[in-house]
Amino acid sequence: MGSEELLEVYNFSKTATAIHCGEDAVIQSANHAMLRIWGKDRSVIGKTLLQALPELKGQPYAEMFKKAWLEGKTFSGEGSPAELEIGGKIKTYYFDYEFLPVFNANGEVIAVMNSAIDVTDRVLKEKAVENAQETNKMYLELKQARAELKELNTELENRVNQRLQELSESEERFTLMAENTELLISVGDQDNKRIYFNKQWERVTGLKVEELMKKVG
Secondary structure (H helix, E strand, O other), rough: OOOHHHHHHHOOOOOOOEEEEEOOOOEEEOOOHHHHHHOOOOOOOOOOHHHHOHHHHOOOOOHHHHHHHHHOOOEEEEEEEEEEEEOOOEEEEEEEEEEEEEOOOOEEEEEEEEEEOOOOHHHHHHHHHHHHHHHHHHHHHEEEEEHHHHHHHHHHHHHHHHHHHHHHHHHHHHHHHHHHHOOOOOEEEOOOOEEOOOHHHHHHHHHHHHHHHHHHO
């Protein structure tokens, strides 16, 4: 198989692949799959990465290319985001990628091969599942919080009712005692205004309780 045939096979490979040289990642070749990911045609061949894809400025990929070339290190990632301009619109895509240094017989880096697989659909589905799980978790936490609040309100209501019952019983015991004693008993509020007289006051003063309340109060 000749070099032209090999190049044709490379061009039609489903795996997006490009060959770069130099610190600035000059594009030596790119197959159809890679050009489709970039949203470019073959006019990018011979340009640096940032000349061909200026939207990558500020993103980590140009620096990784540079390190792969200078240090002979392989860089790879899964589901990594990249902002690309396709059809005049900047959009976030996600890729499994690898920057693989290619060495000559002397151990010198002569090229960096970039392969990429567009996994945007996979990542978005994973994010949708994560969001659904988080929403479900929040719903369950909210449901539990409401149940706990309802339980607390019920407990609080029971305590209030119990206290009111105790006060009512205490008032009944006081009234029973006050109305069945020979002693004169009256009760004042916080301003010392009379709010209660027992029946003995009527016997001693000859005045009805209502009259005493108006007169003394």
